[in-house]
Amino acid sequence: MARRTVASIALAWLVTIAIDFVIFGGVFAGVLEGADHPAVLAPEQLFARIPAGYGSFLLEVVLLHWLLKASQRPGITGGLLTGTLAGLVFASAVALGLWSFSTVPVTALVLWWLTLLLQFAAAGAVLGAANTPLWSRARTWAIGGVVALIAAGVVLQNLR
Numbered sequence: 001m002a003r004r005t006v007a008s009i010a011l012a013w014l015v016t017i018a019i020d021f022v023i024f025g026g027v028f029a030g031v032l033e034g035a036d037h038p039a040v041l042a043p044e045q046l047f048a049r050i051p052a053g054y055g056s057f058l059l060e061v062v063l064l065h066w067l068l069k070a071s072q073r074p075g076i077t078g079g080l081l082t083g084t085l086a087g088l089v090f091a092s093a094v095a096l097g098l099w100s101f102s103t104v105p106v107t108a109l110v111l112w113w114l115t116l117l118l119q120f121a122a123a124g125a126v127l128g129a130a131n132t133p134l135w136s137r138a139r140t141w142a143i144g145g146v147v148a149l150i151a152a153g154v155v156l157q158n159l160r
Helices: 003-027 029-033 043-048 050-071 075-101 106-129 135-159
Strands: none
Touching (some): 003 050, 003 106, 003 135, 043 050, 050 106, 075 106, 106 135
16 A cells, blocks of 8 residues: 555544544533433443544545545545545434434434534545645645644533
8 A cells, every 4th residue: 555545544534533523522522421311321431432433433434545546536626525425325324224223312313424424525535635736735734624623622621
Protein backbone atom coordinates (compact mmCIF):
# COMPACT_ATOMS: atom_id res chain seq x y z
CA MET A 1 0.00 0.00 0.00
CA ALA A 2 1.43 3.36 -0.98
CA ARG A 3 2.57 5.74 1.75
CA ARG A 4 0.04 8.41 0.80
CA THR A 5 -2.78 5.86 0.88
CA VAL A 6 -1.87 4.87 4.43
CA ALA A 7 -1.55 8.54 5.41
CA SER A 8 -4.94 9.40 3.90
CA ILE A 9 -6.63 6.46 5.64
CA ALA A 10 -5.03 7.44 8.96
CA LEU A 11 -6.06 11.08 8.56
CA ALA A 12 -9.61 10.18 7.49
CA TRP A 13 -9.80 7.93 10.55
CA LEU A 14 -8.70 10.80 12.82
CA VAL A 15 -11.36 13.01 11.23
CA THR A 16 -14.07 10.42 12.01
CA ILE A 17 -12.86 10.17 15.61
CA ALA A 18 -12.91 13.97 16.00
CA ILE A 19 -16.45 14.20 14.58
CA ASP A 20 -17.65 11.49 16.95
CA PHE A 21 -15.90 13.17 19.88
CA VAL A 22 -17.43 16.59 19.34
CA ILE A 23 -20.92 15.18 18.73
CA PHE A 24 -21.16 12.51 21.43
CA GLY A 25 -18.51 13.84 23.81
CA GLY A 26 -19.50 17.48 23.50
CA VAL A 27 -22.66 18.68 21.79
CA PHE A 28 -24.94 15.77 22.74
CA ALA A 29 -23.02 14.24 25.65
CA GLY A 30 -25.97 14.59 27.97
CA VAL A 31 -28.32 12.71 25.66
CA LEU A 32 -26.66 9.35 26.30
CA GLU A 33 -25.39 10.11 29.79
CA GLY A 34 -28.80 11.06 31.05
CA ALA A 35 -30.55 8.22 29.27
CA ASP A 36 -31.89 5.91 31.93
CA HIS A 37 -32.48 3.20 29.39
CA PRO A 38 -31.42 -0.46 29.42
CA ALA A 39 -30.09 -0.21 25.86
CA VAL A 40 -27.66 2.59 26.79
CA LEU A 41 -24.58 1.65 28.81
CA ALA A 42 -23.47 3.52 31.91
CA PRO A 43 -20.79 6.20 31.26
CA GLU A 44 -18.01 3.99 32.67
CA GLN A 45 -18.96 1.14 30.33
CA LEU A 46 -19.27 3.50 27.37
CA PHE A 47 -15.80 4.86 28.10
CA ALA A 48 -14.31 1.36 28.33
CA ARG A 49 -15.70 0.50 24.89
CA ILE A 50 -14.34 3.57 23.09
CA PRO A 51 -11.49 1.58 21.48
CA ALA A 52 -14.00 -0.79 19.87
CA GLY A 53 -15.91 2.16 18.45
CA TYR A 54 -12.75 3.75 17.08
CA GLY A 55 -11.79 0.39 15.58
CA SER A 56 -15.14 0.33 13.80
CA PHE A 57 -14.38 3.79 12.37
CA LEU A 58 -11.11 2.47 10.95
CA LEU A 59 -12.95 -0.41 9.28
CA GLU A 60 -15.48 2.05 7.84
CA VAL A 61 -12.68 4.25 6.44
CA VAL A 62 -10.93 1.25 4.87
CA LEU A 63 -14.25 0.17 3.31
CA LEU A 64 -14.80 3.71 2.03
CA HIS A 65 -11.28 3.78 0.57
CA TRP A 66 -12.03 0.58 -1.31
CA LEU A 67 -15.37 2.00 -2.50
CA LEU A 68 -13.70 5.19 -3.73
CA LYS A 69 -11.13 3.21 -5.70
CA ALA A 70 -13.91 1.15 -7.27
CA SER A 71 -16.11 4.18 -8.01
CA GLN A 72 -13.46 5.97 -10.09
CA ARG A 73 -14.65 9.34 -8.73
CA PRO A 74 -11.47 11.37 -8.36
CA GLY A 75 -10.74 14.35 -6.18
CA ILE A 76 -12.22 15.98 -3.15
CA THR A 77 -15.63 16.45 -4.74
CA GLY A 78 -15.79 12.85 -5.92
CA GLY A 79 -14.72 11.66 -2.48
CA LEU A 80 -17.22 13.91 -0.75
CA LEU A 81 -20.05 12.72 -3.00
CA THR A 82 -19.12 9.06 -2.68
CA GLY A 83 -18.66 9.40 1.08
CA THR A 84 -22.01 11.15 1.47
CA LEU A 85 -23.87 8.54 -0.58
CA ALA A 86 -22.13 5.67 1.20
CA GLY A 87 -22.84 7.38 4.53
CA LEU A 88 -26.53 7.75 3.71
CA VAL A 89 -26.82 4.08 2.83
CA PHE A 90 -24.67 2.76 5.68
CA ALA A 91 -26.10 5.04 8.39
CA SER A 92 -29.67 4.30 7.30
CA ALA A 93 -29.03 0.56 7.26
CA VAL A 94 -27.47 0.65 10.74
CA ALA A 95 -30.23 2.82 12.22
CA LEU A 96 -33.06 0.81 10.67
CA GLY A 97 -31.43 -2.48 11.61
CA LEU A 98 -30.94 -1.45 15.24
CA TRP A 99 -34.43 0.01 15.46
CA SER A 100 -35.89 -3.25 14.15
CA PHE A 101 -34.58 -5.42 16.99
CA SER A 102 -33.46 -3.24 19.88
CA THR A 103 -34.77 -0.72 22.34
CA VAL A 104 -32.14 1.92 21.58
CA PRO A 105 -33.86 5.31 21.97
CA VAL A 106 -34.81 6.90 18.65
CA THR A 107 -32.93 10.07 19.68
CA ALA A 108 -29.71 8.06 19.95
CA LEU A 109 -30.38 6.40 16.58
CA VAL A 110 -30.93 9.78 14.89
CA LEU A 111 -27.72 11.17 16.40
CA TRP A 112 -25.85 8.05 15.35
CA TRP A 113 -27.27 8.35 11.83
CA LEU A 114 -26.18 12.00 11.61
CA THR A 115 -22.73 11.25 13.00
CA LEU A 116 -22.14 8.41 10.54
CA LEU A 117 -23.26 10.58 7.64
CA LEU A 118 -20.88 13.38 8.62
CA GLN A 119 -18.03 10.93 9.23
CA PHE A 120 -18.41 9.24 5.84
CA ALA A 121 -18.70 12.56 3.99
CA ALA A 122 -15.62 14.05 5.68
CA ALA A 123 -13.59 10.85 5.33
CA GLY A 124 -14.57 10.65 1.66
CA ALA A 125 -13.30 14.18 1.05
CA VAL A 126 -9.97 13.41 2.74
CA LEU A 127 -9.55 10.11 0.90
CA GLY A 128 -10.56 11.71 -2.42
CA ALA A 129 -7.91 14.38 -2.02
CA ALA A 130 -5.10 11.87 -1.46
CA ASN A 131 -3.89 11.48 -5.03
CA THR A 132 -4.48 15.01 -6.23
CA PRO A 133 -2.38 18.17 -6.27
CA LEU A 134 -4.64 19.46 -3.46
CA TRP A 135 -3.47 16.77 -1.02
CA SER A 136 -1.13 19.08 0.90
CA ARG A 137 -3.81 21.75 1.37
CA ALA A 138 -6.52 19.17 2.18
CA ARG A 139 -4.22 17.48 4.70
CA THR A 140 -3.57 20.82 6.43
CA TRP A 141 -7.29 21.61 6.55
CA ALA A 142 -8.13 18.14 7.85
CA ILE A 143 -5.52 18.33 10.61
CA GLY A 144 -6.74 21.81 11.55
CA GLY A 145 -10.31 20.51 11.56
CA VAL A 146 -9.37 17.62 13.84
CA VAL A 147 -7.67 19.99 16.29
CA ALA A 148 -10.63 22.40 16.21
CA LEU A 149 -13.21 19.64 16.72
CA ILE A 150 -11.32 18.11 19.63
CA ALA A 151 -10.85 21.54 21.21
CA ALA A 152 -14.56 22.28 20.77
CA GLY A 153 -15.44 18.93 22.33
CA VAL A 154 -13.23 19.63 25.36
CA VAL A 155 -14.72 23.12 25.76
CA LEU A 156 -18.28 21.75 25.52
CA GLN A 157 -17.51 19.05 28.08
CA ASN A 158 -16.29 21.67 30.51
CA LEU A 159 -19.34 23.89 30.02
CA ARG A 160 -21.70 21.19 31.28
